[in-house]
Amino acid sequence: MAEISFTNVSKTYAGGKAAALNDFNLKIADGEFMVLVGPSGCGKTTALRMIAGLEDISSGKLKINDTVANDLSPRDRDIAMVFQSYALYPHLTVADNIAFGLKVRGAKPEVIADKVRETAALLELTEFLDRKPNRLSGGQRQRVAMGRALVRSPNAFLMDEPLSNLDARLRGQMRAEISRLQRMTAVTTVYVTHDQVEAMTMGHRVAVMNKGTLQQLDTPRALYDRPVNMFVAGFIGSPPINFLEGRLVAHDNGPAVAIGEFLLPLAQQGERAARRIDQRVAIGIRPEHLKLSDNAGMPGTISARASFVEDLGADLLVHMEDKGTAASGAVVMDDERDMMKSAPRLKALVDSSLRVRRDERVTFSVDPSLILLFDPETGVRL
Amino acid sequence: MSRVSRRRILAERTVVLVATLLFLLPVCWLIATAYKPSNQIFTVPPRLTFEPTLDQFRQALALFDVVSLVRSSLVISLGTTLLSLLLGVPSGYALARSKARFATGFAYFFLAIRMIPAIAALIPFYLLMRDIGLLGSWWAVIVFNTMLNCAFVTWMMFSYFKSLPPDMEEAALTDGCTLIGAFLRVALPSVRSGIIACALFCMMFSWNDFLHPMFLTTLDSKPISVALLTAYGTKDITWGTLGALAHFSTIPIVLMALFMNRYFVQGATNGVQ
Numbered sequence: 001m002a003e004i005s006f007t008n009v010s011k012t013y014a015g016g017k018a019a020a021l022n023d024f025n026l027k028i029a030d031g032e033f034m035v036l037v038g039p040s041g042c043g044k045t046t047a048l049r050m051i052a053g054l055e056d057i058s059s060g061k062l063k064i065n066d067t068v069a070n071d072l073s074p075r076d077r078d079i080a081m082v083f084q085s086y087a088l089y090p091h092l093t094v095a096d097n098i099a100f101g102l103k104v105r106g107a108k109p110e111v112i113a114d115k116v117r118e119t120a121a122l123l124e125l126t127e128f129l130d131r132k133p134n135r136l137s138g139g140q141r142q143r144v145a146m147g148r149a150l151v152r153s154p155n156a157f158l159m160d161e162p163l164s165n166l167d168a169r170l171r172g173q174m175r176a177e178i179s180r181l182q183r184m185t186a187v188t189t190v191y192v193t194h195d196q197v198e199a200m201t202m203g204h205r206v207a208v209m210n211k212g213t214l215q216q217l218d219t220p221r222a223l224y225d226r227p228v229n230m231f232v233a234g235f236i237g238s239p240p241i242n243f244l245e246g247r248l249v250a251h252d253n254g255p256a257v258a259i260g261e262f263l264l265p266l267a268q269q270g271e272r273a274a275r276r277i278d279q280r281v282a283i284g285i286r287p288e289h290l291k292l293s294d295n296a297g298m299p300g301t302i303s304a305r306a307s308f309v310e311d312l313g314a315d316l317l318v319h320m321e322d323k324g325t326a327a328s329g330a331v332v333m334d335d336e337r338d339m340m341k342s343a344p345r346l347k348a349l350v351d352s353s354l355r356v357r358r359d360e361r362v363t364f365s366v367d368p369s370l371i372l373l374f375d376p377e378t379g380v381r382l
Numbered sequence: 383m384s385r386v387s388r389r390r391i392l393a394e395r396t397v398v399l400v401a402t403l404l405f406l407l408p409v410c411w412l413i414a415t416a417y418k419p420s421n422q423i424f425t426v427p428p429r430l431t432f433e434p435t436l437d438q439f440r441q442a443l444a445l446f447d448v449v450s451l452v453r454s455s456l457v458i459s460l461g462t463t464l465l466s467l468l469l470g471v472p473s474g475y476a477l478a479r480s481k482a483r484f485a486t487g488f489a490y491f492f493l494a495i496r497m498i499p500a501i502a503a504l505i506p507f508y509l510l511m512r513d514i515g516l517l518g519s520w521w522a523v524i525v526f527n528t529m530l531n532c533a534f535v536t537w538m539m540f541s542y543f544k545s546l547p548p549d550m551e552e553a554a555l556t557d558g559c560t561l562i563g564a565f566l567r568v569a570l571p572s573v574r575s576g577i578i579a580c581a582l583f584c585m586m587f588s589w590n591d592f593l594h595p596m597f598l599t600t601l602d603s604k605p606i607s608v609a610l611l612t613a614y615g616t617k618d619i620t621w622g623t624l625g626a627l628a629h630f631s632t633i634p635i636v637l638m639a640l641f642m643n644r645y646f647v648q649g650a651t652n653g654v655q
Contacts, residue, residue: 054552076554087549091571101557104567148557158556376513 001240002065002079002155002188004028004051009060011046011212020046022212024060031186033179035203037193043212044192045299048158051079051168051190058224064155080149081158084165086141088133088148095120095129098147105152119151150181156188163198175201196236200224208232230379231282233372239317242290243345244283245376248276251299257283257371258325263299267368276382283370287317290348292356293365306356318356320346397538400466407525409632416625423621438622448630454520455605455631458595459588461524466531466584471577474539475565479548489540495533500594503529508597518600531584537582542576543569578645582638589635606631608622 005028011021016170028034036044049055050062051072051206062069064077070241079102088097095116102112119365120126133141142162162178163171179202182189193199194349199206200220208215208231216228220236227233233241246259255277256265264283296303304320348364373382416432442448477489507526511517516525532562550572554564570577592607599608610631613624 052552052556054555073560075558075560077556078558079556081553083549083553085547086547087547087553089550089554089568089571091574100554100567104554104558104563146554152557297410 003030005063035199035206037199038209042209072349080154082162084161088147101152119147159191282374282376287347287349289370290364296363318348438626440628442623451606462527462588463584465528470532470535473536477541493532493537522598535580542573
């Protein structure tokens with residue numbers, strides 16, 4: 001069992017321009033399932049490898065159970081890691097792969113045999129114990145990698161995108177399986193992923209990272225409902241949130257946003273919003289929060305021509321024609337700008353029982369309480 | 383199968399067959415020589431049928447201490463191979479895992495050592511061995527050949543370890559291994575075919591090596607490759623004896639190549655990327 005904490009940890013590579021990790025602070029509680037999520041190059045894997053002792057720390061302090069671990073060798077940390085490539089030992093059988101850590105640490109042969117049998121049973125690997133890794137399927141290899149970590153009852157589990165090499169169906173299955181095993185063993189787990197579905201479903205808390213800094217640390221629900229900035233809003237949620245450019249205006253008895261010809265009244269948006277009346281804002285609306293409506297032209301609705309409809313089975317993803325609605329010209333931080341460029345069109349996720357056809361003009365209403373407002377300059381949520 | 387591809391296969395096989403014949407013809411001639419009576423060796427035109435005899439072998443065994451010659455060859459080639467691997471494999475690993483910027487350049491420098499004509503180093507080495515009293519011993523040849531082969535092994539193993547993802551060793555580290563433990567338990571077994579290929583290269587090089595033992599050994603320590611030359615007598619060349627002796631010099635290496643053939647091809651094509 002372990003509590004892991006980063007205090008002002010930075011990592012710079014010789015010759016590297018940007019820091020891989022920049023003044024990073026994070027405290028992982030004992031028994032917690034912590035997910036580190038972010039785009040590639042955000043520093044999440046660097047942070048994980050620091051915990052394992054595979055990466056030097058340039059400055060700052062890494063503590064494991066109140067002991068400064070900066071210079072501790074990997075073997076003295078008693079931490080198990082599951083690698084993205086699984087890193088199974090190709091010359092050893094499944095049983096020997098699982099037993100490796102115990103053997104190296106000098107466990108008694110009887111104890112090793114018992115533990116290997118137990119672990120194999122837990123992961124349904126019993127019938128493959130005599131096979132070499134090259135004769136296993138992707139899913140089986142993944143389970144062996146899990147077994148190798150589980151068998152040792154380590155201080156903490158570290159997982160580096162362990163599901164990214166599996167097909168979608170297996171990934172869903174293993175996602176649930178890993179969560180179950182973590183709840184069962186209650187061992188502190190740090191899980192790195194770039195998949196926001198894994199981030200949302202698996203962790204107790206999720207740390208969203210970008211460019212070596214921690215953007216937001218919160219429960220999955222809070223990240224979805226109350227992202228601190230446009231980066232987090234854009235990263236969490238699938239399909240990704242729509243960003244629109246608009247202006248805050250006063251409307252009847254409260255604030256509203258004007259997006260082109262449309263007017264969306266706002267619910268309680270606090271004083272910060274009220275102070276920005278007549279200023280430009282970036283508006284975030286999740287595709288699933290757009291509801292089909294018959295009140296075209298009324299305040300609180302947006303209308304556009306459906307330029308493209310993707311049938312996802314349970315839902316339809318409707319791409320709207322860009323007619324001054326998308327925030328294509330918004331001045332925002334680099335990453336958010338990229339995000340908008342890649343998805344400049346307004347998208348809505350609607351129930352597939354509602355027929356929406358291409359080229360049809362559709363109207364959507366939005367629950368005012370679900371509209372997110374951001375500062376278009378800094379990207380911070382208002 | 384289309385006609386074009388069938389014709390292509392036919393053409394390929396013809397080329398292979400011609401090439402094989404071209405390479406095997408001298409070997410066949412030499413081997414046949416050992417079973418011919420001396421007066422039939424140079425019949426013109428060459429006759430394919432002859433009365434096989436073991437006389438040449440009898441003569442070779444009478445003139446040469448074949449056991450001692452083969453033992454010398456074995457000691458020199460095994461010694462060279464062992465030393466080259468002991469030095470070269472860890473060096474290759476260290477270079478492959480080094481984070482220093484010049485590591486790759488350094489590895490190629492090792493390859494360059496192998497490209498220097500060995501004869502250039504032979505004379506100073508000869509004097510050196512004479513001064514330290516190793517001249518004429520197996521050690522002189524072993525050390526000289528190790529110098530050449532170890533550089534090659536280092537470079538070969540460097541490419542092997544370089545193509546091996548470090549994940550497995552990192553997994554071993556988190557599993558509780560020391561750096562050396564991870565090298566011995568995980569990295570080394572993963573490049574087994576490379577090590578075998580290197581061993582074969584070293585073995586063949588040293589077994590077939592003629593020039594260096596020629597200078598560095600004496601009558602007691604000379605290997606069979608050097609002894610072959612002594613079949614050239616002062617009056618004539620005893621081709622039959624040479625052919626018989628050549629059996630002892632080629633059969634071990636051919637057998638080894640046959641059994642290890644799989645690793646050899648794998649090693650020669652796999653590691654160098």
